[in-house]
Amino acid sequence: xxxxxxxxxxxxxxxxxxxxxxxxxxxxxxxxxxxxxxxxxxxxxxxxxxxxxxxxxxxxxxxxxxxxxxxxxxxxxxxxxxxxxxxxxxxxxxxxxxxxxxxxxxxxxxxxxxxxxxxxxxxxxxxxxxxxxxxxxxxxxxxxxxxxxxxxxxxxxxxxxxxxxxxxxxxxxxxxxxxxxxxxxxxxxxxxxxxxxxxxxxxxxxxxxxxxxxxxxxxxxxxxxxxxxxxxxxxxxxxxxxxxxxxxxxxxxxxxxxxxxxxxxxxxxxxxxxxxxxxxxxxxxxxxxxxxxxxxxxxxxxxxxxxxxxxxxxxxxxxxxxxxxxxxxxxxxxxxxxxxxxxxxxxxxxxxxxxxxxxxxxxxxxxxxxxxxxxxxxxxxxxxxxxxxxxxxxxxxxxxxxxxxxxxxxxxxxxxxxxxxxxxxxxxxxxxxxxxxxxxxxxxxxxxx
Amino acid sequence: xxxxxxxxxxxxxxxxxxxxxxxxxxxxxxxxxxxxxxxxxxxxxxxxxxxxxxxxxxxxxxxxxxxxxxxxxxxxxxxxxxxxxxxxxxxxxxxxxxxxxxxxxxxxxxxxxxxxxxxxxxxxxxxxxxxxxxxxxxxxxxxxxxxxxxxxxxxxxxxxxxxxxxxxxxxxxxxxxxxxxxxxxxxxxxxxxxxxxxxxxxxxxxxxxxxxxxxxxxxxxxxxxxxxxxxxxxxxxxxxxxxxxxxx
Numbered sequence: 033x034x035x036x037x038x039x040x041x042x043x044x045x046x047x048x049x050x051x052x053x054x055x056x057x058x059x060x061x062x063x064x065x066x067x068x069x070x071x072x073x074x075x076x077x078x079x080x081x082x083x084x085x086x087x088x089x090x091x092x093x094x095x096x097x098x099x100x101x102x103x104x105x106x107x108x109x110x111x112x113x114x115x116x117x118x119x120x121x122x123x124x125x126x127x128x129x130x131x132x133x134x135x136x137x138x139x140x141x142x143x144x145x146x147x148x149x150x151x152x153x154x155x156x157x158x159x160x161x162x163x164x165x166x167x168x169x170x171x172x173x174x175x176x177x178x179x180x181x182x183x184x185x186x187x188x189x190x191x192x193x194x195x196x197x198x199x200x201x202x203x204x205x206x207x208x209x210x211x212x213x214x215x216x217x218x219x220x221x222x223x224x225x226x227x228x229x230x231x232x233x234x235x236x237x238x239x240x241x242x243x244x245x246x247x248x249x250x251x252x253x254x255x256x257x258x259x260x261x262x263x264x265x266x267x268x269x270x271x272x273x274x275x276x277x278x279x280x281x282x283x284x285x286x287x288x289x290x291x292x293x294x295x296x297x298x299x300x301x302x303x304x305x306x307x308x309x310x311x312x313x314x315x316x317x318x319x320x321x322x323x324x325x326x327x328x329x330x331x332x333x334x335x336x337x338x339x340x341x342x343x344x345x346x347x348x349x350x351x352x353x354x355x356x357x358x359x360x361x362x363x364x365x366x367x368x369x370x371x372x373x374x375x376x377x378x379x380x381x382x383x384x385x386x387x388x389x390x391x392x393x394x395x396x397x398x399x400x401x402x403x404x405x406x407x408x409x410x411x412x413x414x415x416x417x418x419x420x421x422x423x424x425x426x427x428x429x430x431x432x433x434x435x436x437x438x439x440x441x442x443x444x445x446x447x448x449x450x451x452x453x454x455x456x457x458x459x460x461x462x463x464x465x466x467x468x469x470x471x472x473x474x475x476x477x478x479x480x481x
Numbered sequence: 482x483x484x485x486x487x488x489x490x491x492x493x494x495x496x497x498x499x500x501x502x503x504x505x506x507x508x509x510x511x512x513x514x515x516x517x518x519x520x521x522x523x524x525x526x527x528x529x530x531x532x533x534x535x536x537x538x539x540x541x542x543x544x545x546x547x548x549x550x551x552x553x554x555x556x557x558x559x560x561x562x563x564x565x566x567x568x569x570x571x572x573x574x575x576x577x578x579x580x581x582x583x584x585x586x587x588x589x590x591x592x593x594x595x596x597x598x599x600x601x602x603x604x605x606x607x608x609x610x611x612x613x614x615x616x617x618x619x620x621x622x623x624x625x626x627x628x629x630x631x632x633x634x635x636x637x638x639x640x641x642x643x644x645x646x647x648x649x650x651x652x653x654x655x656x657x658x659x660x661x662x663x664x665x666x667x668x669x670x671x672x673x674x675x676x677x678x679x680x681x682x683x684x685x686x687x688x689x690x691x692x693x694x695x696x697x698x699x700x701x702x703x704x705x706x707x708x709x710x711x712x713x714x715x716x717x718x719x720x721x722x723x724x725x726x727x728x729x
Contacts, residue, residue, distance in 0.1 A: 430562060430564055430565075430566040431566060431568055431569070433531055433562075433566065434560070434562070434566035434567070434568070435568070436531060436555075437529050437531060437555060437558075437560040437566075438555065438556075438560075438579065438580050438628075439552050439553075439554075439555030439556040439580065440579075440580070440583060441552055444583060448579065448583070449568055452570045453568070453569070453570055
């Protein structure tokens with residue numbers, strides 16, 4: 033009986049849980065910002081989110097949502113409102129087949145999807161060639177063309193850059209570079225090799241944090257060989273009407289972040305281990321003048337926030353799984369034919385990889401919380417259904433018949449006799465589910481982003 | 482009180498009862514006896530509606546026992562099975578009071594009735610707060626009897642209530658049961674396979690064999706004028722060896 037009370041209490045706790053988290057500020061427009069899975073995008077996402085909040089909106093930053101395709105699709109579908117992007121990426125990946133040549137054509141193509149872009153934020157994240165600063169000064173090499181006079185320099189390029197037609201081969205042809213000592217090297221090792229003098233030149237991105245850290249200089253692309261990867265912010269057209277002040281604030285970010293500023297911020301996060309939110313807040317504080325009231329989320333707050341989100345997901349999904357699973361288990365035990373079907377289906381769900389399940393659900397439920405919760409509910413279902421079913425079937429026949437012979441109606445038999453007798457099994461099913469749930473929630477949550 | 486009219490019961494393809502006609506008169510003890518598988522337990526289970534006849538009708542106090550009437554009729558019957566069938570998650574007290582509490586009896590009334598029954602069934606009061614697993618076999622049967630008596634039913638149905646007990650406790654309980662039957666003057670139907678027990682309790686004895694009633698009557702009638710050779714054979718098979726050595 034004690035076990036049964038626990039069960040009832042547990043179920044009630046879970047049923048009440050969804051009402052616990054409350055969000056303040058109902059009138060402020062809610063704006064969702066996405067970012068890609070690398071440092072620079074997350075920093076820009078934070079800057080945009082804080083700009084939105086500063087402009088009177090409720091900016092919600094969904095960090096590291098995925099790659100270019102995921103973010104673009106999410107933006108077009110309206111699951112996010114804003115995300116930072118690069119012009120080159122749009123041309124080469126999203127509109128690869130359109131052969132877009134200039135900015136006007138790019139803006140027309142974006143408008144076709146109901147998307148607007150700000151002007152360049154002020155920096156490019158281009159491919160570039162880099163050398164140790166002392167070597168540049170010593171040989172007075174400042175542009176790629178200058179390399180022509182030094183045929184004995186050794187080049188070490190990332191494998192991707194070596195292989196691509198628009199990488200090393202194209203570069204060599206455009207500039208007529210004579211170097212013979214050229215080989216592939218892992219990108220992470222390339223910086224150290226340059227710094228250590230093993231190679232003279234490598235490929236890099238113009239905003240890489242390591243440029244400052246290793247004291248490198250980047251060579252100007254004087255023949256404009258590399259495509260332009262200007263950083264911009266994409267936002268949905270409807271933002272202009274829904275929250276015009278936010279659209280204005282976004283446009284004002286244009287030209288505010290130059291390359292050295294971006295390198296500095298990347299370096300603070302990647303090498304200095306400063307949280308992105310702090311870097312973004314400091315940047316905006318500088319931009320708007322001191323004391324602009326922008327709140328900095330400390331790492332303790334972040335841990336607290338994530339823990340709360342995690343607990344919320346687990347509580348909600350486990351609660352829902354109990355509310356769905358126990359009745360399904362009861363039906364399975366009472367109607368054997370239907371029961372086989374229910375157990376079969378829940379068993380099959382358990383075997384679907386979480387990523388596949390999310391892929392199925394994202395078109396139906398979008399991204400973020402709902403598909404994760406549904407996926408977690410589905411994963412938590414089987415142990416609860418199966419144990420409820422088994423628990424009810426293991427009740428000794430004499431107990432079951434005695435309850436019947438006393439004249440208790442079916443509902444009262446279930447409540448007073450059968451569920452309490454099965455509660456040990458049901459609770460152990462819930463425990464198993466909770467373990468699965470806690471384990472997979474982090475995994476599933478990450479995949480959904 | 483209870484009436485079986487042309488009742489047959491088939492399990493899968495095996496016929497457990499063949500067109501049984503039987504009347505259980507009110508206010509006396511009827512014992513159903515016969516070898517294993519003769520259908521005696523099935524008659525009890527039909528009465529309380531745990532199973533339903535394949536053909537024929539069962540009546541209780543003039544009402545047919547069917548699924549629509551069964552809940553109300555069951556509350557006028559007390560049912561005790563071999564191992565007691567107590568709910569292991571409830572104390573003896575909660576087992577006995579389960580139905581009364583469900584029917585929202587007044588708490589004082591429930592306690593008064595519990596006291597009365599514990600006295601009648603000679604259950605030590607301390608036993609009331611134990612769980613079935615903490616009680617002896619004999620005590621469990623006393624609690625089971627209390628539970629059957631709680632709502633003061635019109636009929637008591639016993640399915641081999643003493644079958645699992647050792648002989649000393651069994652004799653003790655037999656005496657108590659008989660005393661209770663006599664003091665309450667209730668209609669009792671008791672299933673057993675023990676002829677001695679049948680004679681000890683029975684005002685009427687019904688001998689069953691292969692799903693048929695072989696003979697129904699006073700104990701003496703079965704001894705004096707057996708309806709078939711099977712009656713004599715069954716009685717002789719049950720006679721203890723020390724009496725056969727003297728008989729002849």
